[in-house]
Amino acid sequence: MMSESAPKIHAQFHLTRQSKGLEPFELKVSTELPSQGVTAIFGHSGSGKTTFLRCVAGLERAQSGYLEVQGQIWQGPKQFLPTHQRPLGYVFQESSLFDHLTAMGNLKFAIKRAAAPTTTEAFERIVSLMGIESILMRYPNQLSGGERQRVAIARALLIQPRILLMDEPLASLDSARKQEILPYLAKLRSSLDIPILYVSHSVDEIAQLADHVVVLESGHMVAQGALSEVFARTDLKALSGFDTGAVWQGEVAERDAPWHLSKVACGQASLWVRDAGDPVGSAMRLRILARDVSLSRSVNDESSIVNRLPVSILEITPDQDEAMVLIRLQCAEQILLARLTKRSLDTMQLAVGQSLWAQIKSVAIVR
Amino acid sequence: MFTEADLDAIWLTLRLATTVTLLLLIIGTPIAWWLARTDSWLKGPIGAVVALPLVLPPTVLGFYMLIAMGPNGVIGQLTQQLGIGLLPFSFWGLVLASVVYSLPFVVQPIQNAMQALGDRPMEVAATLRAGPWQRFFCVVLPLSKPGFITAAILGFAHTVGEFGVVLMIGGNIPQETRVVSVQIYDYVEAMEYGQAHVLSALMVGFSFIVLLGVYGFQRQSAGMLGVKS
Structure with missing residues (x-):
């Protein structure tokens, strides 16, 4: 469980966009986000969640805004740090690998420009974290969608970011590929000590990955808080529907081996669930x-x-x-x-x- | 088979086309990049000026170039002040006119390739700490390679095949401005059809091979960029 320490990401953006033939769009968000764990930016399409992330990255410039990440001001009234000077990693929705480079070439593109030299151990750790050891010599068009996304995530990590931004990294994949990548993302969240901003419209993904949730509706923030808090609300349009449900955090208190069940204690309440092999005491x-x-x-x-x-x-x-x-x-x-x-x-x-x-x-x- | 004059003309033609192609790749790249990226109202007018040689008769272009390079023309005054003298009827005059004449054949393939890239590769490179120059040289240029190859081949071939502009600017000076196309014209004028046949056949063969190469290359690079087979 993430501790609610002092928030270290202050983000305030006001952006309006008027494009021909489209409804005018306004993003108006002012928030403080925790500087650890996974923060999900959740909303339906058109809610402004991707625009919010692009503003954090500096790929889009809000007409007025203030952005401070871990004590460093990225955008202020008179300053705007260009994207290439922000210590961030970014994973795009669809494949973003450079087609003219192999998977390894793509990783080297990041290593060459990283803040500090990459040690062999760090390189091997990231490559094995994403499970891409055997495909490094291939070109992007020889990789599956899931493999491309794993290489892209490894590339974003090798730049040694202070924050990782992910824009619906699974949205372009079919459900089999999603299931293939989700375990890697889960490993990622437990092995990284930098904050992750994770944009998604999938309640499932967020329930699995996020610690903290920000809910956007048509450019405005309608809720934010710990995952279990936000998911327990019934007043959010974005969250209500077939998939509405509470998320509980607990730990394995007891195992009933003959019946393959585990008892998970969530405070005073406890539930019996199918035994997934986790020992007593492990978080669930x-x-x-x-x-x-x-x-x-x-x-x-x-x-x-x-x-x-x-x-x-x-x-x-x-x-x-x-x-x-x-x-x-x-x-x-x-x-x-x-x-x-x-x-x-x-x-x-x-x-x-x-x-x-x-x-x-x-x-x-x-x- | 080839007379000495023929060989001179062939050598001159190759020298001219190579020089022009190299210059065009250097000049054409920034123009193509600007045209591919800009939202300025100038995009239309500048694009049209670049494309003019596609539709103008070579004589019109040659005529204006001749005036401009002449003693009272803008280019002529500049070259005189620089101590180069006058450009018409010289190799470099021909180079200058050919650069203008073949510009669209080089700019347009590069521009199309750069436009097809979209913003995404640049954004990706920016999130990987690549500054504007690195983004251009390490991402845009290599990804636009098919466009550059097509541009170089078309620019070269178009310069080899030029006639009207050469006649207006260069005249017919052996080893200086008498290229293959002019040499063929001379043979025909002199009723030496045999020699004209030899050079003409050479040009047909050359053009055919070039186009075959361009189409083959385009098909190959389209396959390369396509979805995984």
């Missing part, structure tokens, strides 16, 4: 989709449901789907979301403050 991140949670007045221990938790209703909000409602539940110190039909709400006569049992049909281990 769980995602509980609102559609997998049902409510009942009694313990109802005659059902096949393994996880039943006592909860109380905090808030009831209408869903985008007219037939459904989203319910925020307090479960010990955790927040749980449940998605029910309006009819169930009516027949059960549910109201804020009531105590109930939540039955959780499935829990996904996201890390």
Whole structure:
């Protein structure tokens, strides 16, 4: 779990863009971001999340803005550090390798321009982190989309950045390739000590990778905070829908080997999940989709449901789907979301403050 | 087969075309880069001026060049002040006129190649700490290589095939301005069709091979840039 230390990235941008035949676009964001861990910049297309990242990189220039990264001012009222002078790494959405160079040539392009000489160990560590040892001599057009992206990430790391910016690095890949790269990204977040800004519109990716989330809607910031906090909200349009669900952080408390189950304790609340081989004490991140949670007045221990938790209703909000409602539940110190039909709400006569049992049909281990 | 005068003409033609091609690559690259990148209103007018030789009769271009290089022309006054003398009817006068005449054949392929790159490679290079000059020399130039090769071949071939401008500017001085195309004209005037045939066939063969090379190269580089097979 990331500690909420003093934020070290101050970003404030105001940019307006008027292009022919398009709606005028405005990005107006003022925020402080943590200087460690993965911060996801989340929003639907057109929300300005990529523009925000490009402003941080200096690839786009906000008409007015202020940007301070770890004590260094990158943009101020009278100054604008050009991109090539900012100590950052950037991974673009689609393949960005130079076609005239091999994978190795692309890496050397970064090594040559890095802040300090690259040691053999550092080089080998990054190359093996991304699993690209065997493809270094190939040209980009001889690599798969996933391999190209892994080389691009290695290249961005070899420049020895003080911050890593990633603009939907998985968006151009099919789902099989995404699954191929996600483990590398997860390894990346645990082995890097620099902050990562990760732009994405995928709730799944963010649930797996982010520690901190910034939500943008049509150019404005509508929420920001720790992942579990933001994902527990029901008032965000960008987050509500089929994939709405709470994210819990906990650790393995007990293993039931004969049944291949592990008990994960998240504060006072605990859940049984499929045993993924993690030893007792290891950190776990769980995602509980609102559609997998049902409510009942009694313990109802005659059902096949393994996880039943006592909860109380905090808030009831209408869903985008007219037939459904989203319910925020307090479960010990955790927040749980449940998605029910309006009819169930009516027949059960549910109201804020009531105590109930939540039955959780499935829990996904996201890390 | 070739007379001594023929060999002189062939050698002169090759010398002229090589000089012109090298100069054009140096002059054409910044023009192509500017045309590929600019949003200025001048892009249209400058692009049109560069393309003019494509549509103008060579005699018109030659005529104006002759005036400009003459004793009262802008270029003529400059060259006189620099102590070079007058350029018409000299090898360097021919070089200058050919540079103007073949400019679009060099600028346009380079410009197209640079435009096709888009902004992305430059942005990528900037995030990898490459400054503007490094971005140009380490990224834009190598990635535009197919455009440069096409440009060099077309510029060279077009200069070899030029006639009208040569006649206006260079006249017909052996070893100085009498290139192959002029030599052929002389043979025809003198009714020496046999010799004219030999040189003409040489030109046909040369042009065919050049075009074959350009098309073959374009197909190959298109395949190279295409999606993984």
